Amino acid sequence: MNALFDSKYIPVSNDLAAGTGTTNCTVVDLADFDSIEVITKLGALAAGAAVLVKLQQGALANGSDMADLEGTGISITEPAASGTGVTYEQKLVVHDLARPRERYVRPVIVRSTANAEVDAVLVRLYNARQKATSQDDDYVADSEFHLSPAEGTA
Numbered sequence: 001m002n003a004l005f006d007s008k009y010i011p012v013s014n015d016l017a018a019g020t021g022t023t024n025c026t027v028v029d030l031a032d033f034d035s036i037e038v039i040t041k042l043g044a045l046a047a048g049a050a051v052l053v054k055l056q057q058g059a060l061a062n063g064s065d066m067a068d069l070e071g072t073g074i075s076i077t078e079p080a081a082s083g084t085g086v087t088y089e090q091k092l093v094v095h096d097l098a099r100p101r102e103r104y105v106r107p108v109i110v111r112s113t114a115n116a117e118v119d120a121v122l123v124r125l126y127n128a129r130q131k132a133t134s135q136d137d138d139y140v141a142d143s144e145f146h147l148s149p150a151e152g153t154a
Helices: none
Strands: 008-013 016-024 031-046 051-059 072-079 092-098 102-129
Touching: 008 092, 016 031, 031 051, 051 092, 092 102
Parallel strands: none
Antiparallel strands: 008 102, 016 102, 031 092, 031 102, 051 072, 051 102
């Protein structure tokens, strides 16, 4: 099966301007899905900037009971000076979570030490309990599936 029939795509955070602090992304309802993939795209990072991306879960739709999921924190620190290590600017941080114990999940971004931008946080819900999932037109402008198309005009 293809991803469009088995998945739903949702943006859960828009651009976070350069800064520090904690951002709770939108709470995601997994009622009809068994798995969630969270893709965080980092933007510009000041030297020494630290970014932690973690997942939380809870039983309440408003997120008031959210608790961190053990082991889901991915922490990166931008090198203090150029040329001293791998740069994390414009890279992705990816989480894949199967069968969370609670219905609701949200990503949390913690930026500290120095200014860090986050360009976007996107979620793909997948392993739908009912196939032929339609995309939500509040988020997805259009989508198509192609199986071995011939070469020609796109």
